[in-house]
Amino acid sequence: MMKVCMKIEDFNAWYGQNHVVKDVNLEVYTNQITAIIGPSGCGKSTFIRCLNRLHELIPGARTKGRVFLDGEDIYGANVDAADLRRRVGMVFQKPNPFPTMSIFDNVAVGLRLHGIPSGTTVEEVVERCLKMVGLWKEVKDRLHVSGAGLSGGQQQRLCIARALAVEPEVLLMDEPCSALDPVSTLKIEELVKELKEKYTIVMVTHNMHQAARVADYTAFFLEGRLIEYGATADIFTNPKDRRTEEYITGRFG
Ligand SMILES: Nc1ncnc2c1ncn2[C@@H]1O[C@H](COP(=O)(O)OP(=O)(O)OP(=O)(O)O)[C@@H](O)[C@H]1O
Numbered sequence: 001m002m003k004v005c006m007k008i009e010d011f012n013a014w015y016g017q018n019h020v021v022k023d024v025n026l027e028v029y030t031n032q033i034t035a036i037i038g039p040s041g042c043g044k045s046t047f048i049r050c051l052n053r054l055h056e057l058i059p060g061a062r063t064k065g066r067v068f069l070d071g072e073d074i075y076g077a078n079v080d081a082a083d084l085r086r087r088v089g090m091v092f093q094k095p096n097p098f099p100t101m102s103i104f105d106n107v108a109v110g111l112r113l114h115g116i117p118s119g120t121t122v123e124e125v126v127e128r129c130l131k132m133v134g135l136w137k138e139v140k141d142r143l144h145v146s147g148a149g150l151s152g153g154q155q156q157r158l159c160i161a162r163a164l165a166v167e168p169e170v171l172l173m174d175e176p177c178s179a180l181d182p183v184s185t186l187k188i189e190e191l192v193k194e195l196k197e198k199y200t201i202v203m204v205t206h207n208m209h210q211a212a213r214v215a216d217y218t219a220f221f222l223e224g225r226l227i228e229y230g231a232t233a234d235i236f237t238n239p240k241d242r243r244t245e246e247y248i249t250g251r252f253g
Helices: 044-050 081-087 103-114 122-132 136-142 152-165 182-195 208-214 232-237 242-248
Strands: 004-015 018-029 033-037 061-069 088-091 170-174 200-204 217-222 225-231
Touching: 004 044, 004 200, 018 044, 018 061, 018 200, 018 217, 018 225, 033 044, 033 208, 044 170, 044 200, 081 088, 081 103, 088 152, 103 122, 103 152, 122 136, 122 152, 136 152, 152 170, 152 182, 182 200, 182 208, 208 232, 217 232, 217 242, 225 232, 225 242, 232 242
Parallel strands: 033 200, 033 217, 088 170, 170 200
Antiparallel strands: 004 018, 004 061, 217 225
């Protein structure tokens, strides 16, 4: 039996009157990569932004339902949203290092906010995280220059290092490769596969080949609903729902 990291129950999300996530039930498994696929506008980004409560920061946005992380409802009254977002980190479509900060400070910024774990130093954490994302050798001699001078792929790895520095349990990735060239994309995919040893990963992708290459589980969304969810191999080779089949064979979307 797979261990459940996040359990999403009867979950709905709105922007004003616009109901964009509808009655979703899904279990995200620990130390697995879960891909969220579906046509543009089906609610993929909105859905993952509900998993660390970023959605509620948008004026007029609303949710209904429950999301459990290690058995605790993240929408519960006692949950501190800032602490939740430390535990459930996020990497965005476009690499977004803080442009005025050095490479070092980009990784250290969350630590300064959330506190440095005892028994370690900021320098150690920064080095460890940059090594984890395969960036250390490339940047160790220029840690104190701006991260804005890095290539797109390097910037995205820097953003992943920034997310890892605060020791999340879950990493949400919203089309992390869509702004990258094919070589950088493959590097990020390899990195994601390594990271699942330590983290649980939920990744939105519009690229079905990417889902097939990296994800253990795949969830297919259509018009805000979860149509089908299962082991990636099953979704791609033996989909149960006609709509999943039409989508993965490229007949729509
Ligand atoms: N900030 C917002 N305010 C109002 N409506 C929004 C906002 N963001 C998204 N929407 C709407 O919510 C719906 C779902 O959008 P969402 O971005 O979650 O879809 P998606 O599947 O991630 O799409 P894409 O693949 O194009 O990124 C769309 O109809 C979109 O127009």
